[in-house]
Amino acid sequence: MSRAAAHLPTPPERIVHLGLGAFHRAHEAWYTARASDADRWGIVAFTGRSRDLAERLDPQDGLYTLVERGADADRFEVVPSIVRVEAGDDVAAFVAAVADPQIAILTLTITEAGYRLAADGTPDLADPDVASDLELLRVALAAGPSDGSDAVTANAAPVTALGRILLALDARRRAGAGPIALVSCDNLPDNGGLLQRAVADLAGRASPDLAAWLAQSVSVVSTSVDRITPAIDVDAESANVREATGWRDAAPVVTEPFADWVLSGRFPAGRPDWESAGARFVDDLEPWENRKLWMLNGAHTVLAAVGQTRGHALVSSAIDDPVCIRIVEALWDDDARQLPGLDLAPYRASLLERFRNPRIEHRLAQIAQDSTTKVRLRIVPVALDERDAGRTADGCATALAAWMLGVGRGVVPAPVGIDPTAVGSLDASARRALLCALDERLAADELFATRVAAAISALGASGTPASLPLLNHETHGTSPT
Numbered sequence: 001m002s003r004a005a006a007h008l009p010t011p012p013e014r015i016v017h018l019g020l021g022a023f024h025r026a027h028e029a030w031y032t033a034r035a036s037d038a039d040r041w042g043i044v045a046f047t048g049r050s051r052d053l054a055e056r057l058d059p060q061d062g063l064y065t066l067v068e069r070g071a072d073a074d075r076f077e078v079v080p081s082i083v084r085v086e087a088g089d090d091v092a093a094f095v096a097a098v099a100d101p102q103i104a105i106l107t108l109t110i111t112e113a114g115y116r117l118a119a120d121g122t123p124d125l126a127d128p129d130v131a132s133d134l135e136l137l138r139v140a141l142a143a144g145p146s147d148g149s150d151a152v153t154a155n156a157a158p159v160t161a162l163g164r165i166l167l168a169l170d171a172r173r174r175a176g177a178g179p180i181a182l183v184s185c186d187n188l189p190d191n192g193g194l195l196q197r198a199v200a201d202l203a204g205r206a207s208p209d210l211a212a213w214l215a216q217s218v219s220v221v222s223t224s225v226d227r228i229t230p231a232i233d234v235d236a237e238s239a240n241v242r243e244a245t246g247w248r249d250a251a252p253v254v255t256e257p258f259a260d261w262v263l264s265g266r267f268p269a270g271r272p273d274w275e276s277a278g279a280r281f282v283d284d285l286e287p288w289e290n291r292k293l294w295m296l297n298g299a300h301t302v303l304a305a306v307g308q309t310r311g312h313a314l315v316s317s318a319i320d321d322p323v324c325i326r327i328v329e330a331l332w333d334d335d336a337r338q339l340p341g342l343d344l345a346p347y348r349a350s351l352l353e354r355f356r357n358p359r360i361e362h363r364l365a366q367i368a369q370d371s372t373t374k375v376r377l378r379i380v381p382v383a384l385d386e387r388d389a390g391r392t393a394d395g396c397a398t399a400l401a402a403w404m405l406g407v408g409r410g411v412v413p414a415p416v417g418i419d420p421t422a423v424g425s426l427d428a429s430a431r432r433a434l435l436c437a438l439d440e441r442l443a444a445d446e447l448f449a450t451r452v453a454a455a456i457s458a459l460g461a462s463g464t465p466a467s468l469p470l471l472n473h474e475t476h477g478t479s480p481t
């Protein structure tokens, strides 16, 4: 299908996206297409690492089918908001796009790992790619190219996402193209704050002029994004779309019917009327992002460990396992105590319904990637706050026990520097090493370590419990040690 054949207009290019994958197409591109002013907002989308999606989407003018997979049926929709697709390694094209004064917004879905941050949230200068990009930026930005793009060649361009973004923003500065909003749509707590600090840090090291311009002209927006969009078998889904609609779509996306988007921040050069498509703008994002990251993503992270330990491959089958669901519910009980003022009963019910969707094949092995960082960001903060409040944090302790069993069984990756075979016994020193890899303070908390040990023995080596130690929620009064 082409735009002309489908009689679909081409909205003007106003948004650049980096990290074109399944999620961007199920979420931001879909919200943009449904906005009341969709005819004024086209997206230029760059892949992150592979050229594959650009090669599939370019011949069909960026059009693709969004398959909304409900528990009972599929709904098919062609999404027209992506008007140009480029390979991410075409850095000159990316620089030129961001430097275009018509562009008002630069959005990202580059995965959590794509930010290349160290544990303290700053750019990981020990990462050789980050270090060499910084060196390249110092030289390129000092050279003073007229439009930035002539600073890079195919042989010497930044390889990291943030390196490319800074090169492109400097080109925009030099072109006098005006302010822009930078929006992270990745599953990171305070994603806008992290991004803002990371670009400011790198710019400060690379070019004082760019650092000053960023502070004045770039508004970094934080978001909480939600729509379960699993990796798919593209050929099988292509055949499914063809059978239902007649179109041989080379790049369909499968997602759930539910979608949520909460944003906080300024758009100095304008933005689509995303509210008309259901997005919400708030002053304080923190409760919404904590609810989503702790409860949905935290539960997924735990299910990836315990579900696979118990032989499940999919979220939908793990969540039907009484052991898995009790671990998730106990974690949510701890989360709920740290989310005062939110009515969580309907949210919890809707999460269970979404996880149970039998037609969404969400693989636990996909979710298990990079699980140490995810546990550190989604479960450890709640455990620490619960302990500070004088409670035992049993839901978090059991979730961490489940994660440790997953590491010991090799179904989730071990923390960097830890040999999974060396911690397979989960004896006291292995548990301590794993807790230390997550958080030193938690590892030093003897009562918490005891609760984790009790949960591990109750779960048993295969994750099959004789009983679960975590469900007596009336006994949460113990003081932290």
Ligand SMILES: NC(=O)c1ccc[n+]([C@@H]2O[C@H](COP(=O)([O-])OP(=O)(O)OC[C@H]3O[C@@H](n4cnc5c(N)ncnc54)[C@H](O)[C@@H]3O)[C@@H](O)[C@H]2O)c1
Binding pocket: 018, 019, 020, 021, 022, 023, 024, 046, 047, 048, 049, 050, 109, 110, 111, 112, 113, 114, 115, 160, 161, 185, 186, 187, 188, 225, 226, 227, 228, 229, 230
């Ligand atoms: N899929 C979901 O259900 C979902 C829901 C909410 C948020 N998200 C967020 O979106 C991100 C992407 O999810 P997706 O489903 O589109 O994945 P995907 O694998 O379909 O696409 C990921 C995109 O990120 C790029 N990328 C990967 N690693 C990178 C790196 N190191 N540097 C730069 N770019 C990199 C890839 O090239 C690709 O363009 C997730 O990591 C998450 O933060 C996803």
Ligand SMILES: O=P(O)(O)OC[C@@H](O)[C@@H](O)[C@H](O)[C@H](O)CO
Binding pocket: 112, 187, 225, 226, 227, 228, 229, 296, 297, 300, 301, 366, 367, 374
């Ligand atoms: O890699 P993660 O753990 O950040 O995310 C895996 C899934 O939990 C995630 O993609 C969810 O499906 C999504 O966040 C739902 O909105």
